[in-house]
């Protein structure tokens with residue numbers, strides 16, 4: 001099965017943009033992933049991960065507002081990575097590294113890393129019946145997330161697809177590895193003040209759709 005369905009680069013993604021991005025210190029591909037992650041994680045006591053950064057609004061905002069924390073972002077789609085490159089270069093920030101690896105590929109490099117928070121905002125809902133198996137969140141994904149979270153670490157999820165939201169919840173609560181300690185279904189507002197208004201959040205508002213937000217906390221097993 002494929003790991004990613006969709007476009008990997010925007011239509012106007014010209015040579016210079018690629019060169020700028022791929023030669024930038026904050027960006028990494030699988031060839032340098034081990035080294036880059038090892039070095040970066042040794043610099044920060046608290047790390048967060050965003051899966052599916054899209055055009056980058058949330059992870060850029062988080063990294064600018066929390067200069068003492070380290071952030072890692074992944075998304076195979078290159079547009080957000082270029083936005084991050086521009087922002088970080090402009091503001092000379094170093095507390096964010098990002099990769100075009102899918103989460104599954106990145107996971108292979110994260111075995112020794114523990115995150116305080118993992119953000120999953122508006123994962124592709126793949127609504128058609130024949131496409132549902134493409135969805136990112138399943139039981140394997142939940143196990144992977146569990147393995148890379150700190151004790152008491154949390155996952156913050158947002159989606160405007162009610163049916164996917166129910167499935168995400170079922171998967172996270174399935175093995176009693178997580179407890180849901182916050183839920184707000186069908187909200188017009190961003191009820192996590194720490195979240196930026198991402199492209200897909202704004203798109204949901206514009207379309208008159210309400211968003212479901214949830215926070216799953218890793219249980220401590222003694």
Ligand SMILES: C[S@@+](CC[C@H](N)C(=O)[O-])C[C@H]1O[C@@H](n2cnc3c(N)ncnc32)[C@H](O)[C@@H]1O
Pocket residue numbers: 003004005006051052053054055074075076077101102103104120121122123124125136198199200201
């Ligand atoms: C609907 S968009 C949401 C983007 C952003 N989080 C937002 O709220 O605007 C979903 C994003 O997830 C990314 N994505 C899809 N499969 C992925 C995977 N396996 N690993 C990481 N990102 C993935 C897509 O490229 C896309 O940018």
